[in-house]
Amino acid sequence: MMRIEDYADMAKIALTEDEKKSFSAQVNILTESFDILKSIDTESVKALVTVLDIKNVFRDDVAAKTVPRETLLANAPEQYGGYFQVPKTL
């Protein structure tokens, strides 16, 4: 059984005590619903990857340039010398 803190960790969000209580209740309803789904016998049912009955959609291996780098970086909160800048990870 996962605790609400585990979900918060995984989603990389911080929760207040009040939020933990309120989300716990909601998440429990969700997991209970999935437990019901899990109880259904799906042994003979093939897994569905997509609802579309389409297969083999391909692109040829030909390079194309879509947007210039400046455009790509334009919405980045921080950038540096052509890179996206993020908080130090090391």
Add this chain to the structure above:
Amino acid sequence: MKYETVIGLEVHVEMATKTKLFCACSAQFGAAANENVCPACAGMPGMPAVTNKKAVEFAIAAALVTNSNITPTMSFDKKNYFYPDLPTGYQITQLFAPICRDGWVEIETAEGAKKITLKQIHIEEDAGKLVHDNRIGASLVDFNRASVPLVEIVSNPDFRTAEEVVAYLEELRLLLSFAGISDCKMQEGSMRCDVNISVRKIGDTKLGVRTEIKNMNSLKAISAAIAYESQRHMDALETGEETLVQETRRWDDAVGETLSMREKEAAADYRYFPNPEIMPVEIDADWIEVVRQGLPEPAQDKFVRLTQELGLSEYDSSIITGSKNLSDIFDGALKHFGRPKEVANWIIVELLSIAKGDNKGEGDIEIDCEKLAKVMQLVDDKIINRAMGKKLLGLVWKEGIDPAKYVEENQLGMVSDTSLIDSTIQTVLAEQTKSVNEYKDGNKKAINFLVGQVMKKLAGKGDPNMVNGLLVKYLEDM
């Protein structure tokens, strides 16, 4: 020995496609930061992923050369985790229906031949690259590598020694590079390896605690890391001083140790689920056959052809077919200079030594094969001698000169004026009385020095065989 080491490998190989796995951005290595990035591979919302057909075909080829069972309908899944080098928050990979399963690769070590079985091969996208810049106290992200297609080849825990691991990686490199799937350059990261290792008492059927050493990219480091890590496990089992935990470790090459990466205690939960945005891929027998027909000659077949049809020695053939790049250079030069033995000899003796002087390995050599052939032709036609040929090849390597033109412009052709050669020999014989006397006293090797002196006076442009012959004649007459 009481213990045995059990090793399994996950090998990531960058496929040699021109573009990325799900968008048309160039997949080329070495571009300026974020130059080959579009909204799709930068993880902007709403961008459709469309599968690169060539990547699927390379993966089919990988399945074929590893004797694997191809999945009739494969699909892609999402592996969810947060890291700045993964802009979408999930990696597109294959868990539920990978391209193939249950293959095998045969390796050869001092212990004999052994079949290494494969659990599966799956297609996945690479992540971006993080650069850590201390001056600005931040990390920088380059998404050029994001979504570059990889195949991950997952072996079963069939290895018992580092030698087997190295033999397997070399065999994989040959299989994949000769099939054109990847250049498999470990130092450039187009082939990387995660090593899963555990130790158990001989006779035990249960595996010991497993640790994983991530992102290894040299055979030397892999061998050293396996030696270190298996010893660490054995010490822990023997003395009980250290408790082994299942964890990811990193190899520190400078210190020669593996270090815990101290991941948080909760095991990573990647919440794999099918990716409904990418249509499944049906691979029928016809398609597999087309890929099979298109496979280039494998290294083993080429080795046999070079020894049996082209008359190369086993030694020369093994060097030429030990590297896809050398093999391509051999084919390229042979097209312009049709004497296989000489082509192999020039590549192995001269080209490799020039490359080594520049710290380039067999896989990194770039040479114009037509110019290489031209140098051989000039020597063969006795327009220049072999030493001059080697010098020219060095210039082709460094500056890309046109050999024939260069010889003409710098008048490097061998001296054909016999009277000049005669008079030069006479001068040297008169000057070098010491060596002449040594020769006359029975030291036949003294002639080498005299040949060298004549060649020097002819500015390296004499025919050493001819000079040698004339010198012998004069010395015997003296």
